[in-house]
Amino acid sequence: MIEPGLYHMLFLSAALFFIGVYGFFTRRNLVTMLMSIELILNSVNLNFIAFNKYLWYDKLDGLFFTIFIIAIAAAEAAVAIAIIINLYRSHKSIDVENAEELKY
Amino acid sequence: MSGSTIIFYLLAALTLVSGLLAVTTGMIFRAAIYLLFSLIGIAGIYFWLQYEFIAAVQIIVYVGGIVVLIIFSIFLTQQAGEELPKQKMGRQIFSALAAFCGLALVLVQLVQHEFVITNGKRIEPTVANIGNQMLGVSDGGYALPFEVVSILLLAALIGCIVIALKSKPETE
Numbered sequence: 001m002i003e004p005g006l007y008h009m010l011f012l013s014a015a016l017f018f019i020g021v022y023g024f025f026t027r028r029n030l031v032t033m034l035m036s037i038e039l040i041l042n043s044v045n046l047n048f049i050a051f052n053k054y055l056w057y058d059k060l061d062g063l064f065f066t067i068f069i070i071a072i073a074a075a076e077a078a079v080a081i082a083i084i085i086n087l088y089r090s091h092k093s094i095d096v097e098n099a100e101e102l103k104y
Numbered sequence: 105m106s107g108s109t110i111i112f113y114l115l116a117a118l119t120l121v122s123g124l125l126a127v128t129t130g131m132i133f134r135a136a137i138y139l140l141f142s143l144i145g146i147a148g149i150y151f152w153l154q155y156e157f158i159a160a161v162q163i164i165v166y167v168g169g170i171v172v173l174i175i176f177s178i179f180l181t182q183q184a185g186e187e188l189p190k191q192k193m194g195r196q197i198f199s200a201l202a203a204f205c206g207l208a209l210v211l212v213q214l215v216q217h218e219f220v221i222t223n224g225k226r227i228e229p230t231v232a233n234i235g236n237q238m239l240g241v242s243d244g245g246y247a248l249p250f251e252v253v254s255i256l257l258l259a260a261l262i263g264c265i266v267i268a269l270k271s272k273p274e275t276e
């Protein structure tokens with residue numbers, strides 16, 4: 001075990017990102033797909049903070065990007081859950097396979 | 105090997121293991137709880153990096169806001185104790201392969217890449233520095249994006265109410 005640095009952070013966030021991608025591919029329930037998206041967004045935030053901490057420590061821009069991503073993720077989650085609840089009301093299911101009317 | 109190194113590896117293991125469990129478990133409520141632990145692990149890593157403000161925001165917004173919202177939506181849309189249907193084996197293998205190939209590609213690029221480190225003076229991420237730059241209108245200030253995000257949040261608020269509104273029966 002060596003002292004953690006930038007590469008450890010980037011390995012961690014890459015692994016977390018692809019865990020989220022795996023969940024997004026395999027899940028077919030809208031709520032669990034939303035959870036995978038949250039994991040992906042968090043790995044992006046971790047990347048921004050790691051770059052800000054280890055490479056561009058004379059600026060705070062990575063930190064601001066993270067703050068704005070968190071705000072936008074909160075708005076996105078709220079809208080997504082409103083859509084999910086509306087979908088459940090009309091279809092009695094939140095499985096993506098059952099919501100295909102828009103296709104035709 | 106110092107204590108801080110051990111803490112980093114523990115936090116990273118907590119984040120990755122609970123993230124993996126969150127996307128693989130069959131019970132949807134457990135998936136939400138594992139997601140909660142994964143987000144707490146990330147907040148711990150922000151604390152470890154000494155970005156305390158971001159860690160606090162992470163705990164307030166993600167752990168306190170989004171996960172609670174997700175748990176509420178699970179309660180509203182899921183039958184209690186019902187397991188998610190198992191996915192096809194082929195799809196699982198294909199997804200794992202795709203994710204693994206992507207990860208391998210990124211890691212290979214990462215190992216080969218040489219990062220350039222700036223040689224400026226370090227700015228500490230204290231709340232005073234963050235606040236001054238966040239609301240600054242001079243060069244490098246973030247006042248305009250701040251206002252845009254507040255408009256976005258207002259729009260999301262109104263949009264949620266409109267989408268989730270129960271439509272009244274039509275009256276002639």
